[in-house]
Amino acid sequence: MPDSIYDLQRQATTELTARGAQFEIKEIELRGARIKTYKNAPPSLREVWLASTAYMDRDYLVYEDECWTYAEAHAQVASIANWLRHQGVKPGDRVAIAMRNYPQWMLIYWATVATGAVNVGINAWWVGPELVYGLNDSTPKVLFCDRERLETYRPHAHQIDDMTVVGVRLDEQCEDVIDYAEVLAVGGTLPEVAVDPDADACIFYTSGTTGRPKGAQLTHRGCVSNLMSMAFAGMMNARVMELKTGETPDPEAAPVGSALVTTPLFHVTANNCIAQGTTLSGGKMTLMHRWDPLRALQLIERETVTAMSGVPVMARELIEHPEFASHDTSSLLTLGGGGAQLQPDLVGKIDAAVEARPNTGFGMTETCGIITSVAGDFFVDKPDSAGPALPVYDVKCVDDDGNELPQGEVGELFVKGAHVIRGYLNRPDATAESITDGWLHTGDVARLDEDGYIYIVDRKKDMVIRGGENIYCAEVESAVHEHAAIAECTVFGVPDDRLGEEVGAAVVLKDGKRLDPQDLRAHCRERVAKHKVPRYIWIMPDKLPRNANGKFLKRELRESLTVADAG
Numbered sequence: 001m002p003d004s005i006y007d008l009q010r011q012a013t014t015e016l017t018a019r020g021a022q023f024e025i026k027e028i029e030l031r032g033a034r035i036k037t038y039k040n041a042p043p044s045l046r047e048v049w050l051a052s053t054a055y056m057d058r059d060y061l062v063y064e065d066e067c068w069t070y071a072e073a074h075a076q077v078a079s080i081a082n083w084l085r086h087q088g089v090k091p092g093d094r095v096a097i098a099m100r101n102y103p104q105w106m107l108i109y110w111a112t113v114a115t116g117a118v119n120v121g122i123n124a125w126w127v128g129p130e131l132v133y134g135l136n137d138s139t140p141k142v143l144f145c146d147r148e149r150l151e152t153y154r155p156h157a158h159q160i161d162d163m164t165v166v167g168v169r170l171d172e173q174c175e176d177v178i179d180y181a182e183v184l185a186v187g188g189t190l191p192e193v194a195v196d197p198d199a200d201a202c203i204f205y206t207s208g209t210t211g212r213p214k215g216a217q218l219t220h221r222g223c224v225s226n227l228m229s230m231a232f233a234g235m236m237n238a239r240v241m242e243l244k245t246g247e248t249p250d251p252e253a254a255p256v257g258s259a260l261v262t263t264p265l266f267h268v269t270a271n272n273c274i275a276q277g278t279t280l281s282g283g284k285m286t287l288m289h290r291w292d293p294l295r296a297l298q299l300i301e302r303e304t305v306t307a308m309s310g311v312p313v314m315a316r317e318l319i320e321h322p323e324f325a326s327h328d329t330s331s332l333l334t335l336g337g338g339g340a341q342l343q344p345d346l347v348g349k350i351d352a353a354v355e356a357r358p359n360t361g362f363g364m365t366e367t368c369g370i371i372t373s374v375a376g377d378f379f380v381d382k383p384d385s386a387g388p389a390l391p392v393y394d395v396k397c398v399d400d401d402g403n404e405l406p407q408g409e410v411g412e413l414f415v416k417g418a419h420v421i422r423g424y425l426n427r428p429d430a431t432a433e434s435i436t437d438g439w440l441h442t443g444d445v446a447r448l449d450e451d452g453y454i455y456i457v458d459r460k461k462d463m464v465i466r467g468g469e470n471i472y473c474a475e476v477e478s479a480v481h482e483h484a485a486i487a488e489c490t491v492f493g494v495p496d497d498r499l500g501e502e503v504g505a506a507v508v509l510k511d512g513k514r515l516d517p518q519d520l521r522a523h524c525r526e527r528v529a530k531h532k533v534p535r536y537i538w539i540m541p542d543k544l545p546r547n548a549n550g551k552f553l554k555r556e557l558r559e560s561l562t563v564a565d566a567g
Helices: 004-017 045-055 070-086 103-113 128-138 147-159 180-184 220-245 269-280 293-302 312-319 344-353 376-381 428-434 473-481 517-525 554-560
Strands: 025-030 033-038 059-063 066-069 094-098 118-121 142-146 164-168 200-205 215-219 258-261 284-287 307-310 334-337 357-360 393-398 411-417 439-448 453-459 464-466 469-471 486-496 500-509 536-539
Touching: 004 220, 004 376, 033 220, 033 411, 045 070, 045 103, 045 220, 045 269, 059 070, 059 103, 066 070, 066 103, 070 103, 070 180, 094 103, 094 128, 094 147, 103 118, 103 200, 103 269, 128 147, 128 215, 142 147, 147 164, 164 180, 200 220, 215 220, 220 269, 258 269, 258 293, 269 284, 269 307, 293 312, 307 312, 312 334, 312 344, 312 486, 344 357, 344 376, 344 473, 357 376, 393 439, 428 439, 453 473, 464 486, 464 500, 469 473, 473 486, 473 500, 473 517, 486 554, 517 536
Parallel strands: 059 284, 094 118, 094 142, 118 200, 142 164, 258 284, 258 307, 307 334, 334 357, 500 536
Antiparallel strands: 025 033, 059 066, 200 215, 393 411, 411 439, 439 453, 464 469, 486 500
16 A cells, blocks of 8 residues: 555644634643543534434434334433433433343433433353342442343342333333332423533443452543544544545435444443434434344345444354355445454455455554554554554553653553543542553553554563563464464463463364364464464364353363373
């Protein structure tokens, strides 16, 4: 690709963020630090929801054979908001949602944030003690839960004080909870309320792969800034193509967005990046009961889905499914993922398999969504990159002493900007440890190139240190994934008395494939240095364990796998 395309990207960014432009940047004082923010951003998520009244006749939420229009959604959101007010829920009070990705999740969410209350996204995979922990940590006034979560909650109800419980999509009426139908029967219009941009909008719990989950406090400013950043990324790419071709696209010719939601709504990928962005643009969201690649192909065809984003393994399973070619995926414009880095081979496979362009965004719960975005030709050209930081971020890579490193050197990535959370609920120690002078310590090891593109080398804590040599798991995983027999792979450190750690890899093979570990090592030796080749390889009989956000549970694998069983 000609180097000039990055010059065009810089030109487009300058135009879109200039004084008087839609994405003009300004600096403000926030929580004791100077940060960048979008001058023209809506003040809160309330305004985002109200803006969707422009699309009342359009379909909004689809689940199985059920469908809500925007008009129906607004009527139900108003009812929920008024019911919450009747329960004494005021701005700043918390409302928890514990359910799978039902349409009611989004309706309750909008009713909560549009009235200044704080949504608590409860991890639907939590077992009883974890649920008790989350509820006692966040102290919601109301809990909305589906049948499965109600069954989890009931044995522990005595451990939670002063909380009203509403049952959603129950098989039968239950005397110990309020039926959701009563909530919808209230009616009325959305209550008037002023929402502080820097107040909490929601509390999402970090993945919790180690220790107790922390409740990240996402503000309205952070969530709205994330929406602005996603809109900027799309318009920047469009402007680059316009500068490159000299052709101005017709906005009327663009299809109405149709998103397939594949990951849980209690995390920022599905909620902040997909659901909120789709709502703001008047698009349609199709929700899945659970991830299944064949069902995803059916829904893409049925609902003319234009965008699908999930963890990388989902895109891989989709395009490699035996029935992929028999389904119409021509409506897709983007296909990619977040939550983990797309392996470089997958970027090329997406670009070759579908008309959609590959895309990804690197982000965190602690940044209300994305830090970077990369798509299309830029991603194909730099497939191992996470893209450049969005314009409201300052970024730097630092050494272990916090000193900024020169361009190209590997260090922990620090970011600062309007997206960064207010802190961790009830955890001032964790907040102080993770955010200093406005800078969020991402915990990711990264480097920056000459074009400002960020390369995530690994999670800092997931780095294998073998005999004093740093080995980045993502690099080894990319090499393993290039083998034709591999369906899933995760790499981690295995304790070793001599070298401190050795490289271990747990892999899942594609249906019908067989593989000798020695052949996989030979494959890797052709792609990475000898000391990076996995010494221990476990060929797993089933899918690798994941957390609720779809990330592989490396800690669980480390604890359950034994060296004696490795190949």
